[in-house]
Amino acid sequence: MKVETTDKSIGTILKHDKKITTYKMALVRAINDVVLSFPDVAHKEHAVAVPLRMLAEFWLAYYWPFANANTPIIQGQTPLRDGVTRNDMSFRPVLEQLREQWEAVIKTGAVASDGFFLLSEFRTPRRRAAYSPELQNAHKQAIAALITAIHQPIRYAGAGEYTVFEKPRRLFEMGAGVIALPGTLPNDVCVLISSGLWESFRSLSLWIEALSIHEWCLFSERVAEERGDKINRGDVYFLLTSRPDNRRPLTWERNRVEVLMMEGTKFVCPWTKKVLAVAGDFDIDHLLPLAIYPVNELWNLLPADKEFNQHIKRDRIPSAARLAIAEPLIAAAYANYEKSPDLKQAVREDAGVRFSALPTDAGFSLELAKHTVRFIEQVAGARSVTRF
Structure with a gap:
């Protein structure tokens, strides 16, 4: 099936695709953030291989405030299967576990932006090594679970299966002519972003960020209303846009x-x-x-x-x-x-x-x-x- 590569496909995913979770909004927002993070890799003729690992790092930051074990904010359907209520997010248990371990380590109070702080801290080996092996392992498990979850919106974005994005493959399987982001390993599983779609994300970044968050807020509010939870779009907006202060003393x-x-x-x-x-x-x-x-x-x-x-x-x-x-x-x-x-x-x-x-x-x-x-x-x- 032909893969769509225009900016119209981005708006279609956010506004018109069927959604049972917030995964599609998170996928679009994460790709947008990755494009913004690497401004010097764009090329008019070559697609870019984005490791799912990098997308997962952003997902960890986005979903962090929703993964409070005491006051969870539900992000999708919680179907009953075989008499067991399933999680709205497949990675919720490991993300909650990571959050618990993190909050036991920090000396200051937990805040909604801690996921973004971890994104920054774990990005480089020097900072990552400052944390305990237990916390590093919990982070590794959370990233692995997030990578598994990311396959779903990649597959179902658009009108059918793999109509916007190709099926993820390892970098070494993609052949010549593909641009690899800095730090990408040959064995990393990547999603391929066409040069046209990459440019759309680059030129429309502000609009994509705003629409992703807006649709995410509306979806979360609808889920909360259906469940009778006292969460509104303003609450969700605050959580999605919180950014860290300089917690690390440098x-x-x-x-x-x-x-x-x-x-x-x-x-x-x-x-x-x-x-x-x-x-x-x-x-x-x-x-x-x-x-x-x-x-x-x-x-x-x-x-x-x-x-x-x-x-x-x-x-x-x-x-x-x-x-x-x-x-x-x-x-x-x-x-x-x-x-x-x-x-x-x-x-x-x-x-x-x-x-x-x-x-x-x-x-x-x-x-x-x-x-x-x-x-x-x-x-x-x-x-x-x-x-x-």
């Missing part, structure tokens, strides 16, 4: 920057051009704020003027003009990171899971700065955020 990054400063390395704030050379007299700034897009990767974390960061930039994205001026200063900060063995390894490792085709020679810092600015610009445009 002590590891700050300590290593301070060591560089004590050794004589000077940083320059990319926004004010203030020279930063005194330990403690700086902030570690998220270039792309967590409130807009949760990225705790080292390339997104740079020393900045404390006063400016706290009182002017805050959770906003600089204008295109400011970013253009800041780009060489961002590159200089990355070059400073290269002077520390720990920071060098971390920034290259973190950049490697986000950006493709980065050089490994002396041009690394300059090229990474270009990728960073382009990524921030794309997120700003896709999310239509306030800039300064």
Whole structure:
């Protein structure tokens, strides 16, 4: 059967497809987030292989607030089979177990955005290794269960089976001409996104995000009404759009920057051009704020003027003009990171899971700065955020 590859198919899935769970909304939203996460892989002639593992990581973040064992928010039908009431989400038990383990570990209160925080924390080996083997195993089991569930909306999206997306295959089975996202392994099971559909997600990202969430809210409200649960679309909207604050203190990054400063390395704030050379007299700034897009990767974390960061930039994205001026200063900060063995390894490792085709020679810092600015610009445009 012919596979649809136009933007019309996205709207059809969200508004007109038959749905018994919120899986289809979650699938579209996750693909949209993946496209936004990798702005440098688009190609007019080649399809992109998206690992189901990456989609599952976003699903974990989306469904996290609905998986409270004490006050669950039901996300679909709960059919009675063989005298047993089935879960609305096949992965609910393992996600609830992961959430229980996580809430036993954290020292602060649980919040709806913790799933997005875990998405950021478990994305890179350096951060993932900081958690216990038990929590890592619970996360692994949840991702595996989510991957299994994702096959369903991929299969039934559109007018029939596999009419919008092809049946998922392992990357090595897809042959030449397919673009693999950074970090994709040959054995990863992937869904193929055509170049036309990828471009539709890229150019319509804001609309797709809004429609996915809107339809998700309406569906959840209908389910709640049918069950007599006191949940409305506003409640669901809040849960779906919650984003983490900077829960992690960034002590590891700050300590290593301070060591560089004590050794004589000077940083320059990319926004004010203030020279930063005194330990403690700086902030570690998220270039792309967590409130807009949760990225705790080292390339997104740079020393900045404390006063400016706290009182002017805050959770906003600089204008295109400011970013253009800041780009060489961002590159200089990355070059400073290269002077520390720990920071060098971390920034290259973190950049490697986000950006493709980065050089490994002396041009690394300059090229990474270009990728960073382009990524921030794309997120700003896709999310239509306030800039300064």
